[in-house]
Amino acid sequence: MEKQSITTLRNLLQAGKLTDAQIEAMKKDTRKGVQQLLTTYEKQKIKQVALEKAFVEMCHYERNATASGKRYIAGIDEAGRGPLAGPVVAAAVILPSDFKLLGLNDSKQVSETARDMYFDYIIEHATSYHIAVVDSDVIDQMNILEATKLAMKDALTQLNPPADHVLIDAVELSNLPCSQEAIIKGDAKSISIAAASILAKVTRDRIMKEIHEEYPMYDFKSNMGYGTKFHMERLAEYGVSPYHRKSFAPVRECL
Structure with missing residues (x-):
């Protein structure tokens, strides 16, 4: 098999289109760049196996419910x-x-x-x-x-x-x-x-x-409403917005 360029092999790897024959040829290819690609391929393969295993494990409760007759x-x-x-x-x-x-x-x-x-x-x-x-x-x-x-x-x-x-x-x-x-x-x-x-x-x-666009002073787009240091400082400075939970102690203290 004629050696393919490292760029071609990299593109095939990124697209997930390397064939078994190409992988075997890469193992015999002494070019450093090819061996680096082969290492990347092996790591991706190990990661893929781990993801497959994790997914199967996360379907455990669903499988049990199906086995008991649930649809x-x-x-x-x-x-x-x-x-x-x-x-x-x-x-x-x-x-x-x-x-x-x-x-x-x-x-x-x-x-x-x-x-x-x-x-x-x-x-x-x-x-x-x-x-x-x-x-x-x-x-x-x-x-x-x-x-x-x-x-x-x-x-x-x-x-x-x-x-x-x-x-x-x-x-x-x-x-x-x-x-x-x-x-x-x-x-x-x-x-x-x-x-x-x-x-x-x-x-x-x-x-x-969306709420951040209305009340940007609290930086909701970053803190998502959680009580970060910046959020607490702005709460003390600007007071409570209509979206704050007034029953929560840090907010209630600012009322």
């Missing part, structure tokens, strides 16, 4: 329980049995760029999904835990087709029309919860960036 298995997660400002957002999503998205994990473990790509992919391929938003006024009226549960139940009950089993990140909900499992750190253990985590966080981050 529509939803994952639920929330974003925004801890911030001092903005809504709490919950998402519920039912994924098809052939769903596959390597690298999908707890939204906090995924880069913003990857979250945005995953968000679009999940919405396009989900069997059903719904995203519920509960604003700061309601949070102040009923407390953050109850507001979170309200958002979760709203997201779940809007699914079509409805879920007959639900996997929830850490929280137990009452009076559900289906069976449920509350899983500690579920967004890192269940692919359905991880998908819901992405939908909830991306939605909330986008809301906070």
Whole structure:
């Protein structure tokens, strides 16, 4: 086989189009650049195997529910329980049995760029999904835990087709029309919860960036409403915005 240029081999590697014959030829090629590409290829292969293994492990709860006769298995997660400002957002999503998205994990473990790509992919391929938003006024009226549960139940009950089993990140909900499992750190253990985590966080981050345009002094686009040092300084200087949670102690102290 005639030796291919290093540029050609690099392009094939980046496109994932290297054939087995080309890989074998590269192993016999003494050019330093080729050997570097081969090292990169081997690392990518190891990473791919690890991603495949992780994805299979994260489908454990879904497989068990399917084996018990459940058909529509939803994952639920929330974003925004801890911030001092903005809504709490919950998402519920039912994924098809052939769903596959390597690298999908707890939204906090995924880069913003990857979250945005995953968000679009999940919405396009989900069997059903719904995203519920509960604003700061309601949070102040009923407390953050109850507001979170309200958002979760709203997201779940809007699914079509409805879920007959639900996997929830850490929280137990009452009076559900289906069976449920509350899983500690579920967004890192269940692919359905991880998908819901992405939908909830991306939605909330986008809301906070919109709020930032209205109240740029708090830098919501960077802190997403969390009580960073800068946020606390601006809260003391400018006072409380309509989006702050007045029942939260650091905000209440500024009233």
